[in-house]
Amino acid sequence: MTVESAPCAGCHEVTDAERFAQLDDVLQQYRDVPGALIPVLQIAQAIFGYLPDAALRRISTALGKSFSEVAGVVGFYSFFTTVPRGRHLIRVCLGTACYVRGGKDVLAALRSALRVEVGETTADQTFSLDVGRCFGACGLAPVIMIDDDVHERVRPGQLMGILEKYRVPGARDAVRREARQETV
Amino acid sequence: MVRLTINDTPVEVAEGTTVLHAARQAGVRIPTLCYVERLQAIGACRVCVVEIEGMLNLAASCSLPVREGMRVRTNTRRVRESRRLVVELLLSEHDGDCQTCDRREDCELQALSAELGIRSITYTGQKTRKRIDLSTPGLIRDHGKCIKCRRCVSVCAETQHVGALWAQGRGFDTAIGPAFNRELSTVACVQCGQCAAVCPVGAITEQSHIERVWDAIDDPHKHVVVQTAPAIRAALGECFGCPPGTLVTGKMTTALHKLGFDAVFDTNFAADLTIMEEGSELLARLRRTLVDGQPAALPMFTSCSPGWILFAEYFHPQILPHLSTCKSPQQMFGALAKTYYAEKLGLKPEQIFVASVMPCTAKKFECQRPEMNASGGPDVDAVLTTRELGKMIRAAGIDFLSLPESEMDAPLGLSSGAADIFATTGGVMEAALRTAYEVVTGRPLPLDNLHVAPVMGLTGVKEASLVIEDTRPDWSFLEGVELRVAVAHGLANAQRLVDAVLAGERQYHFIEVMTCPGGCIGGGGQPRFTNDTVRLARIQAIYQEDESKTLRKSHDNPAIAELYATFLGQPLGERSHHLLHTKYHARSAV
Known part of the structure; x- marks a missing residue:
């Protein structure tokens, strides 16, 4: 099951009540499914953009898992976040290959360019910064991912140009095509 | 049967036995830390490692089943050094306050360090971050002492079906505790203290009074x-x-x-008094439904065990009317x-x-x-x-x-054998039946030595039934009624029983629930370490205490009779209602 997350510009803003209603539908569907916790958390994160406390409590009740267990699973996987993220998630690979080929410098450059620490979101809610451990693209090291786009052989000097493309609303598709061509 | 050798000695054990148990049967000691019999065998601590011929790596014996022809060595240099390494690494992270720790006399980590002859710790590095959680009235959690063996996680989730404690985070930063490392008071914890009872170190203990x-x-x-x-x-x-x-x-x-x-x-x-009040309450509920044809909250559940009360308030608010309104003794x-x-x-x-x-x-x-x-x-x-x-x-x-022996003081020190058995699973039920049956029929409970054998012992959920015959005139509405009772101990068993009752699969009149495995004799505040052997020994002592008394039924206690005659009036009377009965409140589990 896939859930469309952010509404496009011009559509009405999805309210929290609507998001919770959507979550309730999902929970209804997964109520008696064994091993439902992780898929439900993924879907919930797609609905809300992050995992708010209230959603986790609702998941805990519906799936009959203790809140501490749910929180334990959320905390174990770096994919899950309990803080709201910006419109775009930047993940800097710090796997071995990327690390030795300058991933750390890329991360330092991003931290200073965006003025956020790892795990934080820019004040204008545009970017969230995170790190990853190997995206399986070691030949292209160092790589960063912005949302689903892989950017290869990134040099600190290129970052401003890359980020700029994401700042423009609607420009993401163009960026995505471009990034895809780069990786091919 | 499977044949193997342990340190060159041939051993024959049943299929499915773990190497750890095979060694124990052969009289070979393998040290353990995270392992707890019948609770957890997850090979997390790596203290129980052994060498198996033909296997490249050492294996955790607690979770490795025996195989035919297996050759096990429990005492090689490699095994000893690995165990020491593991314990040294645990000690290097452990923020222990060992001289003043509550567990300084029975710390399992300390004992293991002594057993392995550790005199210095080779490794220096980060310590587990100290955080002390005083947020609940019953328990203290000292995170710096936690060695992440997960015994508390298993007992809380599996034995008690509560799940208040879980591993939070990952890697070195893993912390065992409530959701998002918040305080224990922020999650549904029933304060039973089984976590404190199984903790090998001083990470969980009681709030001292x-x-x-x-x-x-x-x-x-x-x-x-x-x-x-x-x-x-x-x-x-x-x-x-x-x-x-x-x-x-x-x-x-x-x-x-x-x-x-x-x-x-x-x-x-007060246990004798509880029987008078709770027994009267049960009979009143039965009269209400059988004579008056009114709906009554049956089955009735016992209310002596405060962990069970919290469990019902958190997880089963719909059964709160079924709980006896009696306060605990x-x-x-x-x-x-x-x-x-x-x-x-x-x-x-x-x-x-x-x-x-x-x-x-x-x-x-x-x-x-x-x-x-x-x-x-x-x-x-x-x-x-x-x-x-x-x-x-x-x-x-x-x-x-x-010390010489002495007697308790009057008047609140006098009691019957029925009160003694409140300490064990099945005991409150037996004590209640001893009195209820005699009140209704005028005859003693017609069972060997007054014991309700089907509800004795360590089976998780127990049932019994008793047909009531030749009643006294006042109780003729119970003539021929088959009184059905059930007993559960350990909240996971209670959960199963409640599920069966709510689903209509089982019908009872009266249900005893004790929070801890074995009942109060296995409580979270008892001397450590409590396993089934210890539980059975304590239970036997309790029945021995009961049988040694001439007074074995609560309603025969003269101090209780005097209390009613001079102060309370009658069971379920106005004064009883004010002093001895209570109300329960639904609580949110998340």
Whole structure:
């Protein structure tokens, strides 16, 4: 099951009540499914953009898992976040290959360019910064991912140009095509 | 059968046996840390590693099943060095306060370090971050001491079906605790203390009331009374090296007098009273449905165990009307000590200080519930666990084992054998049946030695039924009725029983639930370490105490008769209602 997350510009803003209603539908569907916790958390994160406390409590009740267990699973996987993220998630690979080929410098450059620490979101809610451990693209090291786009052989000097493309609303598709061509 | 060799000695064991158990059967000791029999065998700590011929790596023996022809070595240099390495690494992270730690005498990590001959720690590095959680009335969690063995996680989730504790985060930053490492009070914890009972180190223990009690004893304006739960007498001896199952009622009473309590009483007295009130309540509910044709909240559940009450309030609010409205014996005692007994002495309630000795950490929660203020303030002022009483006796320089025996004081110290068995799973049920059957028929319970054998022992959920015949005229509506009862201990078993009742798969009139495995004798405040062997030994001691008494039925207790004649009036009367009964509240589990 896939859930469309952010509404496009011009559509009405999805309210929290609507998001919770959507979550309730999902929970209804997964109520008696064994091993439902992780898929439900993924879907919930797609609905809300992050995992708010209230959603986790609702998941805990519906799936009959203790809140501490749910929180334990959320905390174990770096994919899950309990803080709201910006419109775009930047993940800097710090796997071995990327690390030795300058991933750390890329991360330092991003931290200073965006003025956020790892795990934080820019004040204008545009970017969230995170790190990853190997995206399986070691030949292209160092790589960063912005949302689903892989950017290869990134040099600190290129970052401003890359980020700029994401700042423009609607420009993401163009960026995505471009990034895809780069990786091919 | 599977044949293997352990240190070159041939061994034959049943298929499916683990290497650890095969070694134990062969008399070979393998040290363990995270392993707990019948609870957890996850190979997490790596202390139980052994060498298996043909296997490249050492294997955790607790989770490795035997294979035919297996050659196991438990005592090679490689094994010894690996175990030392593992324990040194644990010690290097452990923020232990070992000289002053609550567990300095029975710390399993300390004992293991001694066993492995560790004299220095090769590794230096980051320590586990110290965080102390004092947020609940019953328990203290000291995160710096946690070695992440996960015993508490298993007991909380599996034995108790609560899941308040879980591994949070990952890697070095993993912390065992409530959701998002918040305080324990932020999650549904029933305060049973089974986590504290299985913790190998000082990471989880009870909130101590020892100083409160010393302060009261030293206060010349306080009349300090103490009550001891029935489970204490079968376990306190273990604090002084006695084997499990040693009865120390008389020595305990002498020790309590020597500690300076003004009167030494027995929670058993209130247990007899509970039977009178709860038995009457059950009969009233039966009359309501069988005679008046009115809906009545049946089955009725017992309400003595405060962890079970919290469990129902958190997870099964729909059954709260089915819980007996009786307060627990601890709280009945407190309410009477500050009213009935205070009146006898000409004292005001606030001049009496009531200390309890309980096998339980949830009792520390219970005594501070706002509902438990029938005398105008808290009816029970302090709750000591069995372990804490042991510490006080030692701190007072009392040589426990050489003490003479003595009797509890009147009037709140007199009790029946029916009260003694409140300490064990099945005991409250048996005590209730002894009285209810005799009230209804005028004859003693027609069972061997008054024991309800089907509800005795350590089976998780137990059932019994009894056809009531030749009733007294007042109770003719029960003629021919088959009284069906059930007993559960350990909250996961209680959960199963509640599920079966709610689904309509099982019908009962009366259900006993005790929070801890084995009942109160296996409580979270009992001497460590409690396993099934220890539970059975304590249970046997409890039945022995019961059988040794001439008075074995609650309704025969003359002190109870006097209490009703001079103070309470009758069971379920107005005064009882005010002092001895309570209400429950649904709580949100998330």
